[in-house]
Amino acid sequence: MKNLSKNFFLCGIVGWCTEIIFTSLQSIRNHDFRLLGVTSLWMFPIYGLASLLVIPYKFIQKYSFLIRGTVYTFFIFLGEFLSGRLLTKFHACPWNYENSPLNIKKVIRLDYAPLWFLFGLFLEKILKR
Numbered sequence: 001m002k003n004l005s006k007n008f009f010l011c012g013i014v015g016w017c018t019e020i021i022f023t024s025l026q027s028i029r030n031h032d033f034r035l036l037g038v039t040s041l042w043m044f045p046i047y048g049l050a051s052l053l054v055i056p057y058k059f060i061q062k063y064s065f066l067i068r069g070t071v072y073t074f075f076i077f078l079g080e081f082l083s084g085r086l087l088t089k090f091h092a093c094p095w096n097y098e099n100s101p102l103n104i105k106k107v108i109r110l111d112y113a114p115l116w117f118l119f120g121l122f123l124e125k126i127l128k129r
Helices: 001-031 043-060 063-087 111-127
Strands: none
Touching: 001 043, 001 111, 043 063, 043 111, 063 111
């Protein structure tokens, strides 16, 4: 249980920091060189849930990084979908992808799959320690 709470905190912090960097770099497209990154307090527990990726890892650790990354992408999309739909019911979802042509119910962007693939493998390295 101690490891789970430690990993939850670690994934929450890593997710938050990654999101701030990602959103600040996106501001360059808008010619905003202040590089302001944004996130939400809701995102900490959502990213923290990525600590549960250790469960599928136990079953897929012997497979190639392509299979592992695909499995992580699936679970990250699942978590994003479920948390996004729940928060939307309370008008509290901090993201809305309705302007993306590859969105599902405004809470998932399929074009983000490569990013989640890499993020899942990155978290694997962190959680394996």
